[in-house]
Amino acid sequence: MPKVHIAIDDTDSPLGMCTTFLGALVTLRLSRKYDLIDLSYLIRLNPNIPFKTRGNAAVSMHFEIPEEDVEEVFYYVKNLVEKMASKHGKTQPAVALIIGENYKLQTFYKKALSDVIPLSYALKFAQKIRKENKALISGKRGLVGALAALGAYPLKTCTYELLFYRPIIIRTPSRKLDEQLIFAIDRKYRSQVFANIDYEKSRILVAPHGPDPVLLGIRGFSYETLLKIAEEISSKISYSFWFIYKTNQGLGLHTFIYKKINMVRPYQSVRVLGKVEQKPIIMKGGHVFLRIADETGSLAVAFFKDTGFLNRVARLLSEGDLIEVAGGIQPPSSSTPITLNAELLRVIKTSPKLKYKYPTCPRCGHKLESAGRNKGLKCRKCGFRTKEVALLIEKKPRILEPGLYIQSPRAYRHLSITERLIVYKGLLPPTCQKIGKEQ
Numbered sequence: 001m002p003k004v005h006i007a008i009d010d011t012d013s014p015l016g017m018c019t020t021f022l023g024a025l026v027t028l029r030l031s032r033k034y035d036l037i038d039l040s041y042l043i044r045l046n047p048n049i050p051f052k053t054r055g056n057a058a059v060s061m062h063f064e065i066p067e068e069d070v071e072e073v074f075y076y077v078k079n080l081v082e083k084m085a086s087k088h089g090k091t092q093p094a095v096a097l098i099i100g101e102n103y104k105l106q107t108f109y110k111k112a113l114s115d116v117i118p119l120s121y122a123l124k125f126a127q128k129i130r131k132e133n134k135a136l137i138s139g140k141r142g143l144v145g146a147l148a149a150l151g152a153y154p155l156k157t158c159t160y161e162l163l164f165y166r167p168i169i170i171r172t173p174s175r176k177l178d179e180q181l182i183f184a185i186d187r188k189y190r191s192q193v194f195a196n197i198d199y200e201k202s203r204i205l206v207a208p209h210g211p212d213p214v215l216l217g218i219r220g221f222s223y224e225t226l227l228k229i230a231e232e233i234s235s236k237i238s239y240s241f242w243f244i245y246k247t248n249q250g251l252g253l254h255t256f257i258y259k260k261i262n263m264v265r266p267y268q269s270v271r272v273l274g275k276v277e278q279k280p281i282i283m284k285g286g287h288v289f290l291r292i293a294d295e296t297g298s299l300a301v302a303f304f305k306d307t308g309f310l311n312r313v314a315r316l317l318s319e320g321d322l323i324e325v326a327g328g329i330q331p332p333s334s335s336t337p338i339t340l341n342a343e344l345l346r347v348i349k350t351s352p353k354l355k356y357k358y359p360t361c362p363r364c365g366h367k368l369e370s371a372g373r374n375k376g377l378k379c380r381k382c383g384f385r386t387k388e389v390a391l392l393i394e395k396k397p398r399i400l401e402p403g404l405y406i407q408s409p410r411a412y413r414h415l416s417i418t419e420r421l422i423v424y425k426g427l428l429p430p431t432c433q434k435i436g437k438e439q
């Protein structure tokens with residue numbers, strides 16, 4: 001039976017709705033009739049582009065569907081999305097469906113993770129796969145995300161997100177969640193969940209603050225763990241339904257592309273390797289700025305205060321340190337040059353910090369001092385003088401050690417790499433025995 005991939009994007013607005021809600025609903029309903037070939041995907045794309053939807057998320061679903069049903073399935077999803085998407089002037093939902101192989105879309109997805117894809121390019125691309133792959137596509141602005149979400153299949157390295165939804169008629173910005181329950185879950189499953197709590201500020205990060213139907217979302221490395229958590233929480237809160245997505249979150253995927261400094265462009269997410277040009281400048285407000293250089297040029301780098309730990313580490317950098325910095329490229333303004341806003345720092349090699357000292361007097365052991373410009377050294381105690389100025393060089397130890405440094409969880413954006421991933425080795429494949437529950 002043919003493999004069919006369906007993707008949705010751009011259904012939400014500041015007025016409400018959430019693309020993950022529609023993806024979950026479609027998956028739960030279609031899976032009653034068709035077999036899943038994978039969990040549904042929640043796909044995040046380049047977080048550094050302007051004019052994106054909130055969170056820049058698209059979803060894709062993966063089924064075995066008989067060829068004669070494919071068209072009907074597409075129109076079912078399209079109608080549901082049109083009916084339920086937020087009715088907002090700027091919301092332009094897109095639905096895309098492809099049968100079989102998606103090789104071209106895989107390249108499209110990889111580009112969308114870290115680069116800027118113009119809508120005009122996505123429209124042309126859609127025309128091409130309509131012809132060549134018998135794809136069914138509707139919509140406009142959401143096309144970039146929908147096509148990328150199709151190209152994310154098969155997602156080999158992944159994390160998961162468990163989402164609880166509330167009825168869509170409830171639109172209050174606050175969620176009235178039992179915060180102690182979330183803290184308890186995070187403590188219990190600490191090594192297998194991530195970015196759910198900002199421990200520095202003792203604040204939960206699982207709940208949005210808008211009118212959308214998401215009640216809470218718990219991110220984790222293991223599908224089995226999220227299933228356990230779903231069962232544990234579901235008896236303690238009131239909700240409409242829950243759903244587990246496979247996602248590309250928390251892996252730092254947008255920062256894998258190395259760029260030479262002369263090749264970086266505004267709004268790209270990049271990784272740059274270079275040497276620190278001078279001591280970091282700490283601005284009023286705590287932001288840290290420095291410049292790094294490679295053989296093609298030099299680039300301003302900002303470590304903003306709200307990156308927390310990363311900002312504090314950046315203060316310890318020194319001229320000559322060899323580092324790798326990843327983040328988003330901010331275009332130049334009238335007062336600032338083109339700048340890399342750092343999300344991740346790898347210190348590869350620190351340069352030794354040198355201190356020059358005067359030698360001691362060979363006659364009496366007292367410390368020598370300068371006898372004046374070009375006059376050599378003198379001893380204040382015994383009067384010894386010498387013209388041979390050989391200063392002693394002392395290497396001072398550096399506090400900063402080579403290694404990977406990332407921002408504090410409060411600065412976390414969906415694709416940002418999480419420290420717990422570095423600890424967690426599992427990344428288990430899902431068994432797909434249960435994907436959610438509609439009440």
Ligand SMILES: [Zn+2]
Pocket residue numbers: 361362363364365366379380381382383384
């Ligand atoms: Zn002396």
